[in-house]
């Protein structure tokens with residue numbers, strides 16, 4: 552049975568389907584629905600204080616007795632310099648003026664880290680899994696989480712990154728292909744144009760490491776889940792397709808864009824947040840790319856572009872999406888989506904076994 556392996560046994564999962572933790576777009580309701588359906592729900596902790604993060608975990612626990620993946624993207628304090636921020640603010644001012652939004656704010660942003668408060672909260676609340684994006688935190692943090700019995704994972708965008716994560720003691724590795732929506736997980740500065748697609752990356756990572764490998768990037772229906780298992784995955788992590796679920800915290804403009812994507816509507820760019828991420832291309836991205844300006848350091852660039860989302864205009868909104876957005880064909884609920892994904896995968900693999 553494709554759905555039973557060492558990874559699912561260790562995490563007590565019915566289905567090896569992880570809902571990607573997607574910052575503030577992932578909600579306790581979404582994660583609980585996924586875990587209740589037999590997958591593993593994920594909650595992004597980006598930007599939340601330890602108290603807020605604990606409330607998110609408690610909210611999940613009120614709705615589900617299943618496992619939870621609490622996620623921490625890691626990045627240094629942004630270095631903000633006027634030579635970069637002022638031309639960028641001037642360029643964005645045109646968009647702000649057109650929508651009557653006033654002055655573009657001063658850029659701001661803090662480091663993304665697992666603070667002492669977050670660590671003690673995690674050790675106390677014990678989510679089944681803690682995942683990281685953009686590398687791993689200090690060894691002592693990993694040891695403390697592992698001593699608490701928490702399963703640790705992080706993403707790799709190349710074989711070399713996967714080997715580094717394994718050396719640092721992760722329990723499993725997410726192989727993130729370039730198809731993926733959201734930020735590139737690279738923590739070694741892999742050039743975007745060199746990042747492999749999942750079809751090439753996944754079997755090479757599987758061959759290179761001993762720990763279970765989770766496939767991410769473009770997995771959105773039964774065929775793509777089945778393909779990931781044939782290529783050696785122990786589980787899949789799905790992001791973009793879960794944005795079509797009612798429980799996800801997705802703006803109306805973003806939802807509208809996700810209803811009519813094509814295979815070639817997305818672009819990877821750093822102009823929205825300061826780090827490369829994949830979005831449905833729109834006028835804001837086109838204008839900032841045409842400007843040739845460097846974005847302010849991540850995530851401070853987001854403090855300049857995010858106010859434009861208040862307009863409700865999809866041409867000015869960050870439309871995070873992966874290349875397989877068009878494979879997620881229906882607005883649905885998370886439990887129904889997990890059920891249909893698992894059933895479609897089983898059917899797909901049965902059909903191949905019969906052939």
Ligand SMILES: Cc1cc2nc3c(=O)[nH]c(=O)nc-3n(C[C@H](O)[C@H](O)[C@H](O)COP(=O)(O)O)c2cc1C
Pocket residue numbers: 571572573574576595597622624682683684727730731732733734767768769770788789790791792871872873874875
């Ligand atoms: C809207 C959005 C936000 C994301 N935010 C995070 C995040 O905060 N942390 C993280 O580890 N991965 C994040 N990801 C990346 C996912 O973990 C995963 O690599 C990706 O969604 C897989 O590709 P797919 O979108 O084609 O399914 C995000 C993805 C999306 C689409």
